[in-house]
Amino acid sequence: NAGVMQNPRHLVRRRGQEARLRCSPMKGHSHVYWYRQLPEEGLKFMVYLQKENIIDESGMPKERFSAEFPKEGPSILRIQQVVRGDSAAYFCASSPWAGAREQYFGPGTRLTVT
Amino acid sequence: AQTVTQSQPEMSVQEAETVTLSCTYDTSESDYYLFWYKQPPSRQMILVIRQEAYKQQNATENRFSVNFQKAAKSFSLKISDSQLGDAAMYFCAYRSPSNTGNQFYFGTGTSLTVIP
Numbered sequence: 525n526a527g528v529m530q531n532p533r534h535l536v537r538r539r540g541q542e543a544r545l546r547c548s549p550m551k552g553h554s555h556v557y558w559y560r561q562l563p564e565e566g567l568k569f570m571v572y573l574q575k576e577n578i579i580d581e582s583g584m585p586k587e588r589f590s591a592e593f594p595k596e597g598p599s600i601l602r603i604q605q606v607v608r609g610d611s612a613a614y615f616c617a618s619s620p621w622a623g624a625r626e627q628y629f630g631p632g633t634r635l636t637v638t
Numbered sequence: 639a640q641t642v643t644q645s646q647p648e649m650s651v652q653e654a655e656t657v658t659l660s661c662t663y664d665t666s667e668s669d670y671y672l673f674w675y676k677q678p679p680s681r682q683m684i685l686v687i688r689q690e691a692y693k694q695q696n697a698t699e700n701r702f703s704v705n706f707q708k709a710a711k712s713f714s715l716k717i718s719d720s721q722l723g724d725a726a727m728y729f730c731a732y733r734s735p736s737n738t739g740n741q742f743y744f745g746t747g748t749s750l751t752v753i754p
Binding site: 557 | 642644671673675680681682683685688690729733735740741742743744745746747
């Protein structure tokens with residue numbers, strides 16, 4: 525059973541460009557969480573999605589950030605018009621159901637904005 | 639919102655010795671989960687150990703054990719017989735068992751150095 529997959533592992537964008545981060549949950553998991561880790565900090569929750577639904581986006585910045593988890597395909601975290609402060613590691617985690625004890629983390633995508 | 643505090647930004651331990659990493663948390667819930675994650679330079683988050691709040695017995699996984707003090711809201715990690723491969727960032731995390739708002743809350747981490 526493959527683990528949570530994220531791609532790309534490293535992404536470099538110039539200021540003003542768009543960044544698209546992809547997450548494929550573990551097989552059989554329909555709940556996806558996105559976290560952001562700024563340098564020298566712990567992970568901070570951004571958004572929680574089920575298939576075709578955003579359940580909780582309380583941690584996501586109101587502007588420039590969006591997330592989706594379509595019926596088919598990976599979950600996508602999109603950052604429009606990136607700025608230097610968006611440089612961080614973005615982690616995706618998945619779980620099989622809403623109340624599952626554990627979330628399984630992917631290896632992360634490191635976004636660098638130049 | 640729940641908060642998780644790790645007051646030790648850096649710790650070091652001699653190889654084969656024992657080290658304890660501290661974590662405190664704040665919550666009004668009576669039932670919850672607590673975790674310790676290890677993050678090596680590869681940045682992959684690796685689950686080290688977990689504790690259910692309703693269990694009084696402290697969790698143990700090989701050389702890793704916790705001291706869970708529910709009343710004090712304290713959840714420390716003890717690493718025995720430290721090995722060079724234990725060097726990493728360690729994050730304490732809290733999660734509510736509810737079906738909504740079930741994201742993890744992480745502390746800021748403790749960087750552990752193992753001295754040969």
